[in-house]
Amino acid sequence: MSRLRTFAAAASSVPITLFGLVLVTFLIGRVMPIDPIIAIVGDHAQNDVVEAARLQLGLDRPLAVQFWLYVKLLMQGDLGRSVMTSNPVTRDIAQYFPATIELATVAILIAVAIGIPLGVLAAVRRGSWVDHGVRVFCLAGHSIPIFLLALIGLLVFYATLGWTPGTGRSDVGLEGMVPDVTGFLTIDALLARDWESLRDACAHLVLPAGVLAYFSMAYIARMTRAFMLDALSGEFVITARAKGLSAARVIWRHAFPNIAVRLVTVLALTYAGLLEGAVVTETVFGWPGLGQYLTISLLNADMNAVLGATLVIGLSYLLLNLLADAAYRLLDPRVR
Amino acid sequence: MLVDIRNLSIAFPSATGPSLAVREVSLSLGAEKLGIVGESGSGKSLTARSLLRLLPDNATVTADRLEFAGIDVLGASERVLRGIRGKRAGLILQDPKFSLNPVMTAGAQIAEAFRAHRRAGRREAKAAAIDLLAQVQIRDPARVAGAYPHELSGGMGQRVMIAMMLAPDPELLIADEPTSALDATVQAEILRLMEDLVSRRGMALMLISHDLPLVSHFCDRVAVMYAGRIVETLAAGELARAEHPYTRGLLECLPTLTHDQARLPVMARDPAWLA
Numbered sequence: 001m002s003r004l005r006t007f008a009a010a011a012s013s014v015p016i017t018l019f020g021l022v023l024v025t026f027l028i029g030r031v032m033p034i035d036p037i038i039a040i041v042g043d044h045a046q047n048d049v050v051e052a053a054r055l056q057l058g059l060d061r062p063l064a065v066q067f068w069l070y071v072k073l074l075m076q077g078d079l080g081r082s083v084m085t086s087n088p089v090t091r092d093i094a095q096y097f098p099a100t101i102e103l104a105t106v107a108i109l110i111a112v113a114i115g116i117p118l119g120v121l122a123a124v125r126r127g128s129w130v131d132h133g134v135r136v137f138c139l140a141g142h143s144i145p146i147f148l149l150a151l152i153g154l155l156v157f158y159a160t161l162g163w164t165p166g167t168g169r170s171d172v173g174l175e176g177m178v179p180d181v182t183g184f185l186t187i188d189a190l191l192a193r194d195w196e197s198l199r200d201a202c203a204h205l206v207l208p209a210g211v212l213a214y215f216s217m218a219y220i221a222r223m224t225r226a227f228m229l230d231a232l233s234g235e236f237v238i239t240a241r242a243k244g245l246s247a248a249r250v251i252w253r254h255a256f257p258n259i260a261v262r263l264v265t266v267l268a269l270t271y272a273g274l275l276e277g278a279v280v281t282e283t284v285f286g287w288p289g290l291g292q293y294l295t296i297s298l299l300n301a302d303m304n305a306v307l308g309a310t311l312v313i314g315l316s317y318l319l320l321n322l323l324a325d326a327a328y329r330l331l332d333p334r335v336r
Numbered sequence: 337m338l339v340d341i342r343n344l345s346i347a348f349p350s351a352t353g354p355s356l357a358v359r360e361v362s363l364s365l366g367a368e369k370l371g372i373v374g375e376s377g378s379g380k381s382l383t384a385r386s387l388l389r390l391l392p393d394n395a396t397v398t399a400d401r402l403e404f405a406g407i408d409v410l411g412a413s414e415r416v417l418r419g420i421r422g423k424r425a426g427l428i429l430q431d432p433k434f435s436l437n438p439v440m441t442a443g444a445q446i447a448e449a450f451r452a453h454r455r456a457g458r459r460e461a462k463a464a465a466i467d468l469l470a471q472v473q474i475r476d477p478a479r480v481a482g483a484y485p486h487e488l489s490g491g492m493g494q495r496v497m498i499a500m501m502l503a504p505d506p507e508l509l510i511a512d513e514p515t516s517a518l519d520a521t522v523q524a525e526i527l528r529l530m531e532d533l534v535s536r537r538g539m540a541l542m543l544i545s546h547d548l549p550l551v552s553h554f555c556d557r558v559a560v561m562y563a564g565r566i567v568e569t570l571a572a573g574e575l576a577r578a579e580h581p582y583t584r585g586l587l588e589c590l591p592t593l594t595h596d597q598a599r600l601p602v603m604a605r606d607p608a609w610l611a
Contacts, residue, residue, distance in 0.1 A: 235429055235430075238390055239436065243422040243448065243452055244419070244420070246418065333484040333486070333487075334438060334484070334486050
């Protein structure tokens with residue numbers, strides 16, 4: 001019961017944080033020294049045209065009133081209209097965000113599947129060539145700029161070897177072939193039992209997800225190694241070994257569950273970071289994701305789009321945090 | 337002879353070359369209760385843990401003989417060692433707050449020890465765990481079996497630790513300062529419990545402590561360690577006949593109710609003891 005209550009307390013902070021986020025992003029958007037009107041009507045518009053547009057967007061009203069109107073619409077799920085695409089921002093996001101989620105999810109899965117075992121291995125074989133090897137591998141993942149990695153990836157695996165398709169989410173010939181149900185190409189193809197589209201969607205995911213995964217993997221492996229070194233030095237590890245347990249059992253059943261909580265924090269933040277839209281990766285791979293949408297909107301002073309995208313990113317951070325919080329309670333009896 | 341150690345030395349690398357933490361220790365143990373006393377850093381824990389080869393990775397161990405029940409521990413494979421650890425020799429550590437796994441229930445940790453060395457199903461192991469908890473005189477064993485270490489008191493935790501190490505029915509119990517982290521009243525209870533279990537099961541006991549009167553009261557023989565060496569081994573009843581000045585010094589430092597002393601003497605250490 002008390003477990004539920006503490007979780008409810010954590011959850012109740014979400015709307016407050018979200019309100020703060022809306023306020024700050026809104027103010028930044030309005031205080032910026034660019035005139036969104038010019039972005040719409042162009043440099044050479046007549047004064048009366050500019051004024052008409054200003055009135056139409058409600059930009060002549062006091063800031064507080066503008067904010068109140070924005071929040072009122074927001075409560076109804078209306079993020080306004082994007083100047084650039086002239087669609088409602090919610091529709092744009094529904095179109096762009098799934099691409100980012102798909103990419104980020106595949107990337108984090110690869111990163112976890114490789115990063116955690118590597119980190120554990122490095123900690124167990126501390127100081128050996130394995131440890132040094134993992135360190136160099138991770139250092140490379142951390143320090144090679146991601147655009148360079150992406151370009152090298154394209155050059156090697158697409159242009160030279162031809163193992164992967166090029167940029168974009170799907171081949172031109174297959175575009176729009178599967179009905180749009182969830183927005184995730186892989187899932188939609190699966191639902192439509194269109195195996196060719198599924199294969200194509202997966203093939204397009206491999207390279208960008210791999211590049212993102214390498215970067216995240218480096219961080220996850222490094223943190224896992226540090227946490228494991230700490231756990232392995234615990235007295236309870238001596239107890240476990242004194243019981244005559246196998247090395248694998250001592251590592252995975254005794255030491256590893258003790259780092260789970262800290263690891264969940266790292267994973268949640270890494271995943272949130274990926275959801276934020278890997279702008280550079282999305283740009284290099286022509287991936288129509290939220291990062292690209294946000295960047296283009298920003299460059300075009302499309303404030304409704306920027307605000308909407310920022311809110312969605314903020315919301316995913318908050319939800320992941322909440323999820324991590326719930327996971328702590330499951331994983332560590334001391335937090336309950 | 338259950339334990340036979342000849343000229344055991346344990347060294348650690350340091351900036352000025354290898355530094356010896358245990359120097360040429362020889363010691364043997366049959367079905368008896370041996371106490372090892374000494375101050376922090378005298379090498380008593382390392383000596384005991386070397387028997388299970390549970391030393392830090394950077395320790396270098398050399399010995400003419402390091403045998404447990406005729407098995408050469410130094411040359412033994414990891415597989416052979418796992419047949420000794422837990423199964424034939426249990427190790428109880430100082431503070432259950434740190435020595436129990438914080439994210440596993442007490443019952444699961446005991447059941448794991450039970451299953452590690454015999455074929456047993458989950459249900460059988462769980463029943464055995466509750467039975468073992470009853471044997472270490474825990475009143476509500478089913479509840480404690482489902483509790484996590486942070487929900488147990490120090491004394492309860494140490495009982496869980498004892499139950500865990502008794503699960504596979506070992507021949508030797510090594511207790512490394514088992515009561516140092518406990519309150520005085522709980523200390524006595526735990527020691528009595530250990531004494532009872534050890535004598536009932538006919539186990540050998542190696543009790544490591546820095547508490548000389550406690551060890552002499554509890555054990556058959558006492559080995560006194562100083563700076564990595566055993567300086568003296570005595571029958572517990574003959575403590576008064578100790579010859580080494582370090583042992584004598586320790587005994588003189590003890591306050592008594594009968595002899596009125598205004599100030600306790602401070603031991604004068606002779607550098608020659610290190611030689």
